[in-house]
Amino acid sequence: MSTPPIEPAVVELAGITHRYGPTVALSDCRLSIAPGEVHGLVGENGSGKSTVVKLLSGIMRPTEGEVRVGGRAVELRSPAAAQRHEIVTVFQETLVSDECSGIDNVFAGTDGIFRRARSGRAERQAAEQVVQSLGAPASILQSSPHHLSLAERQVLTLTRALVRPWRLLILDEATSALDLSTRDRLFALLDDHRREGRSVLFVSHRMDELEILIDRATVQRSGRTVGTVDKDEATPARLLSMMSGRSDAGEHHVRAEARARKASDVVLRGVELGLAAQAPAFDLDVRRGEILGIGGLDGQGGSHLVEVLAGVRPSTSGRVEVDRDGSWTRVTGYRQAFRSGIAYVPGKRQEEGLFPSLTVGDNLSLATLPRYSRVGVFRASSVLARVREEMSRLGVVPHDPSYPITGLSGGNAQKVLVGRWLAAEPDVLILNDPLRGVDLGTKRDFYALLRELTEAGTTVVMLSTEIEELLTCCDRVAVCQAERVFDVLEGEELTYDAVLAAMFGRHVDAPAGPTGPAGPAPHDSHDRKVTL
Amino acid sequence: MSTAITQGDAPVAAASPPPPKRRAVRASSVLVYLSPVAMFVVLTLTTPGVLSTTGVMSLLVLASVLGLAAVGQTWAVMIGGIDLSIPATIGMANVLVTTLYAEGWGFGRIVLLVAVVSLAIGTANGLLSSLFGLHPLVVTLGMASLVTGSVLVATDGNTGGDVPGFVTDAVSPVGSLWGIGVPAAVVLWLLTLAVVLAVERRTVFGRRLYALGSNERAARLALVRPVMIRVVVYSVGALCASAAGLLLAGFSGGASVSIGDPYLFSTITAVVVGGTSLLGGAGTYARTVAGVLVTTMFTTLLVGLEIGPNMQQVMLGIAILLLITVYGRDRHVAQRL
Known part of the structure; x- marks a missing residue:
């Protein structure tokens, strides 16, 4: 120290x-x-x-x-x-306003309402100097940030800090x-x-x-x-x-037995996928019946990856394909993905998942109503029966379909949201960080539920930012770093330290035995597509 | 199946709150549906002549017109929007029916034309407020101006015209349809009411309508198509408003493009009095029906008390502000949960 x-x-x-x-x-x-x-x-x-x-x-x-x-x-x-x-701070891409020019963004807040702190000329010169020393053209100060690339916007935010004392x-x-x-x-x-x-x-x-x-x-x-x-x-x-x-390589958690799935039996795959403009492309296979964890620190591409796999967000390059009765069908959007057997449970419960003014039952049944309908009119009794079935399978408390969804705890609301898509009986269930902010009891229920689903043949892709969680319930873990899959870990390699290291863009040395020199571990397993 | 159903999980059970909210909701909806009854009692006590078949029927005819006009407003509000083009649509239907009938068009052809124009108005409202991310307030306001202007251009500002006798009969308090002693306007409203409530409660479309109003982003991800819902909502609204415009022609017998003007305020009043939240995602046309009855009787009461139209407007304004205050607070409490 x-x-x-x-x-x-x-x-x-x-x-x-x-x-x-x-x-x-x-x-x-x-x-x-x-x-x-x-x-x-x-x-x-x-x-x-x-x-x-x-x-x-x-x-x-x-x-x-x-x-x-x-x-x-x-x-x-x-x-x-x-x-x-x-003390000045630069956050990840936070500009004051898209409507102002670059220079106005740089100096926003330094002047009062009625008085300008500096003359316009001195302002411009100071800002231009910083921008140019960062290797960007001075013209980005004049244009509206709306038209700038992510990197140029970031240069502006850096300039914004650096021109201040x-x-x-x-x-x-x-x-x-x-x-x-x-x-x-x-x-x-x-x-x-x-x-x-x-x-x-x-x-x-x-x-x-x-x-x-x-x-x-x-x-x-x-x-x-x-x-x-x-x-x-x-x-x-x-x-x-x-x-x-x-400091030791030992595992401190109890982990369910990971099951080897046939590497050839792929149900969903990303081919030469690019998640962001400058990120390198990668391939990713999702095997039938496995639980594939998607790990990574916040903002490193994990959330983008699950959205791309589910068809909610287009990839920058490459394609996602799903196996439809033996032939590969390209995923072009989430509605089409849903018809191809992929269900997506969104991440931000409040913003993307729940309907606050509806009941638990309506929240749960919304996506699958057409299955219980003829000419647009649904059979209320069948819907209710299905809702009750899902609620008891998931253990939603209270067991009352007419309860307002806002009355449920976070964990129970999350169960309802998962139930909405389980009711569709998907082949592939993609979950975007389903257990964030959920109590421990609910987590345990979830792990068991996911296991049970995969035993019945469902494939699960689950994003989590918690390493323990990935280790507890996943068969394999794809770790995202810098907007790409940095490493796919399974079997012996799937350890806490390996996942953590991959999150930070490092390969961990083989836990025991001098199998190789320090640095990237040799990868022979054919589905590990590692790009450094 | 031996799933991990830890239903008796202590912390989870402790975390789920008791359901006091539902009781509160029930109590307030009971009040909403009782308010027309209370209003009727007040009206019969203060205004002579209401408590008669003709008196009741004339109230119901007035309510039918407002009720039809308010269908679109209710659904627009339920998806988190508003429809300011309802008065213009009423005016459009009114002018087309009277002038074209006077020119010798067949009634069937006129109704067909009005329906097509209504669908066009509704579709445009729905598309514009979805595709370009425009607020329905602006879209429907622009549409209102467009429709009214077009009608004036097309008719060269001519008023006058004629209506078939059965339209006049339809809104006559002593009129009767198929000998059941109820004016056709009222029958039309009741049929509309039945269909609207069935759609709200029993159809996939109805559920999706509520979902869209509750959380658009979540609705999209739950496979709802917002564009489709909005187009249908505004089209149904325009069709019903046209029906109201047609009935109004029966009262006056002449064409007036501004005949729908009072219905902007009164449809919103009816929705708010019924307790449908202007924030969307909740409410039902059934509540609006209660609101329509209360609003109609309240206006009749003011007329009976010989309060002039200007003072009526003041009173209605006070009433709606009071109600918004009361319901508005209710909603905030709900959101805090």
């Missing part, structure tokens, strides 16, 4: 605890950023990273503990207050949208700033970037600060083991 620097920290978090209602997001967090250093902040989803960023940028205030700037305790009541202390720059996954050359220019620029005594808090999922850039790194796990390490100690292997909290 590192020795604390002698000069006072630029920014320090001392014993910070933060609660959202009953949930503890951050507990006794300690973080100290020295002048002129690039400080990495790493951790899995839910480790408290984003809470730290929000506290430092004045979006939230801590429940307990102190934020110190230059050794003095301060209260960052608002983003404007954070900026007065010369700053001592601490927080980059929250701000590099993921950048192409390589822009990223390298940014790193060079940060180097210059570092020499002038400015500091950077660098939040990233990408081990390669962390390795290049950081001086020290702080690791978070489940809301707690695991520790801070110096550059020479901050190897990917060390950081990953600090994140997972396991």
